Amino acid sequence: MTAAAHSTVAFDGRFARELTEMAIPWQAETAPDPRLLVLNEPLAAELGLDAAYLRDPDGVRLLIGNLVPSGATPVAQAYTGHQFGWLAPRLGDGRALLLGEITDASGHLHDVHLKGSGRTPFARGGDGLAAVGPMLREFIVSEAMHALGIPTTRSLAVVATGRQVLRETLLPGAVLTRIASSHLRVGSFQYARATGETNLLRRLADHAIARHYPGAAEAEQPYLALFQAVVAAQASLVAQWMLVGFVHGVMNTDNMTISGETIDYGPCAFLDIFDPAAVYSSIDETGRYSYRNQPVMAEWNLTRLAESLLPLFDNEQERAVDLAQESLAAFRRQYSAAWSAGMAAKLGLPDGLDDDVASPLVDEVLSLLQQGRVDHTLFFRSLSAFARGDTGPARSLLPDPSAFEAWAERWSALGPDADAMDRVNPAYIPRNHLVEEALAAATGGDLEPLGRLLDAVTQPYDERPGLERYAAGAPGDFGAYRTFCGT
């Protein structure tokens, strides 16, 4: 393969060109000894990138920004962030670059982004680097989310740089090549608003509308329509997280996209036992981003987005605030509707079932799971077997079978659709103990466990013989799980 092989895909620098005030042209640090650890071939194909070229030395250099394709203008993006509620006005890409945008065969634009590519002017005290473990972790979890059907940024590749990264110990460094429909965040709008330049804010909003919600351009109030579209996308997204038991862990405003894609997999994890108060992040001392708080935190972030957009809603502040509040009020309705519909699907309930019947069934089963400290994923998957007459697996998960029997009798009487349940209740999620096992092996140079885990979680609904240990719950000695961000 020649270096021209990638040129069938043209790179653009649209964000860099249209929003120069928010883009600092920058170069990735040169990696001393780049080595491709994992390449997402199906994603490369979707994007029209030649996988064979990407495996070549030049392709690997392109994946980490050491070979800049023509048309690309690598930039560090500026954004603000409310981090755990505290405002950091000038956050930005401290260890990442937007390499450029590419257009896929169906005309959709995608950001190609490098995470761990070296210090930028936004690095503050950080080293600008990332370690192999956390970048593979983002690869696994983001690809699992995609396979679950949940909107997310994607992972194209992880390349080991050959540079050591100092954390608690010295660790091998890596760059993640991340694909997103854009990297526009709530924090991008906070940044534009804080400059006081309404013109910049408007250009950013126009850019967001063109990329994500072109229909909003036709609305009577395009910027209000943009806001409403983001509210709807986030209500749907967070409902999907809750339904699958995903805890993002660091829902700061810089980690919430305008597109409605999940972004920035740091201290995230999936629930094992169903515990609404679950927190996995080592730095989330107050439980701000616990499992159950996620809808409230999403709404909090959307309020910050609304505040940022106010000057575009109406010249008169009071009128602008009214419009924002009306639109924001939709979040709770949309979230509840998405969550209720999703829970009904998880239970295989017939369409159009009266809410007076469905609601108590949902509430009661969740309280059984919580009281019994039952594995969330295993339970819902075992319910379809129960519906087919194999009642043992579900029964065995509950410490108080009699309360469950009473519930199951009412539920079974509604004729749940077991096949439909298997299409929404995954058998395989990136379980914390399996992720840790794969990362430890990969950090030591053995990529086999990573490959096997990826194989399981990228077809999460398709239960396959031989993968039993990937469907099983955490071993009893695994203990309380903690993850760390900024690594």
Ligand code: AMP
């Ligand atoms: P995150 O928690 O990954 O969303 O990052 C929050 C902010 O810290 C962003 O501005 C990152 O670019 C920055 N950051 C995280 N880790 C590093 C690092 N090792 N070096 C420089 N900046 C970093």
Ligand code: MG
């Ligand atoms: Mg971030």
